[in-house]
Amino acid sequence: MHEIKIAEDLSVIVLETAKKENLSKITKVNITFGQLIQIVPDIFRFAFDEAVKNSVAQEAELTIEVIPVMMKCINCGNDFQVVENRFSCNVCNSTDLEIIHGKELFIKSIEGE
Amino acid sequence: MKNILDRNQNKANEVRNLLASRKVLMVNIISSPGAGKTTLLERTCEALASKFRIGVIEGDVTTDRDAQRLKKYNIPIVVINTEGGCHLDSHSISKVLDSFDLDNLDVLFVENVGNLICPSQFDLGETFKLAVVSTAEGDDKPDKYPMLFREAKAVLLNKIDLIQYTNFNHENFTRDLKKINGKILQFDVSCTRGDGLEEWFKWITDQISHLTSEPEAYF
Numbered sequence: 001m002h003e004i005k006i007a008e009d010l011s012v013i014v015l016e017t018a019k020k021e022n023l024s025k026i027t028k029v030n031i032t033f034g035q036l037i038q039i040v041p042d043i044f045r046f047a048f049d050e051a052v053k054n055s056v057a058q059e060a061e062l063t064i065e066v067i068p069v070m071m072k073c074i075n076c077g078n079d080f081q082v083v084e085n086r087f088s089c090n091v092c093n094s095t096d097l098e099i100i101h102g103k104e105l106f107i108k109s110i111e112g113e
Numbered sequence: 114m115k116n117i118l119d120r121n122q123n124k125a126n127e128v129r130n131l132l133a134s135r136k137v138l139m140v141n142i143i144s145s146p147g148a149g150k151t152t153l154l155e156r157t158c159e160a161l162a163s164k165f166r167i168g169v170i171e172g173d174v175t176t177d178r179d180a181q182r183l184k185k186y187n188i189p190i191v192v193i194n195t196e197g198g199c200h201l202d203s204h205s206i207s208k209v210l211d212s213f214d215l216d217n218l219d220v221l222f223v224e225n226v227g228n229l230i231c232p233s234q235f236d237l238g239e240t241f242k243l244a245v246v247s248t249a250e251g252d253d254k255p256d257k258y259p260m261l262f263r264e265a266k267a268v269l270l271n272k273i274d275l276i277q278y279t280n281f282n283h284e285n286f287t288r289d290l291k292k293i294n295g296k297i298l299q300f301d302v303s304c305t306r307g308d309g310l311e312e313w314f315k316w317i318t319d320q321i322s323h324l325t326s327e328p329e330a331y332f
Contacts, residue, residue, distance in 0.1 A: 002230060085259045
């Protein structure tokens with residue numbers, strides 16, 4: 001359900017951008033989510049479409065890229081992808097980790113004319 | 114690249130700075146509905162209200178039933194009804210902070226809306242997140258909701274007295290939890306019967322004391 005709130009926040013940013021850049025139509029919105037955010041793309045799409053109804057972004061095509069969780073081991077410096085929620089270094093087994101990817105909620109680009 | 118939740122994050126940072134300047138510890142309590150957040154707060158108020166100045170923010174979709182249960186402790190309580198919303202955000206917290214006398218507060222417990230996914234995505238400006246899970250929910254919660262258990266500083270495993278009536282596997286739960294977050298603390302408790310609560314009281318007392326006894330910062 002957090003999809004709705006996040007989609008609303010996204011719509012606000014998209015419409016602000018349209019206004020600032022003087023765009024009469026938003027054609028594409030490209031976003032990136034980290035896997036840890038647990039966004040369901042279909043629900044997000046639905047929520048976004050609702051949020052931009054009757055606006056310059058109502059026909060915008062939304063593309064969603066989901067990126068896997070990547071961590072850096074503070075102990076040995078190894079970068080690794082987290083599989084099956086295993087948050088320990090696959091070289092030295094340390095749990096002293098820093099997140100590199102997985103919590104993103106980024107707008108990559110907004111296109112319009 | 115712009116972060117979609119920038120607005121929430123900026124406000125959360127403001128809240129965090131404000132609370133740090135007043136030396137108020139804020140605990141964001143997250144669990145499923147019915148795991149025992151309010152009962153935990155009842156027991157915690159009974160044990161600590163004479164020692165510390167406690168405040169509570171009750172996040173609820175609707176009604177003030179949880180707040181009513183805490184009224185008897187004579188502590189400041191503010192209810193945020195999200196009217197259908199599945200989580201609290203930093204703006205709603207920031208708005209109600211004015212209702213508290215922060216200079217006369219040591220700890221602020223935020224009872225988030227019962228839900229394991231959404232509340233863990235929204236930083237409220239808390240000092241740390243506390244997860245509450247009950248044995249009746251099953252031992253698969255860490256693996257299903259990794260973000261919460263990754264972010265939380267501690268987890269209270271509640272209703273430990275009911276474990277014999279469930280198929281909850283304690284070993285699997287702890288193994289999955291440590292796999293996700295090797296540093297997380299686990300307290301096994303029964304908020305109704307009292308098992309394990311002394312350890313929780315001691316730990317939360319240390320957290321509050323540590324913050325309130327920090328020397329003043331001079332500029």
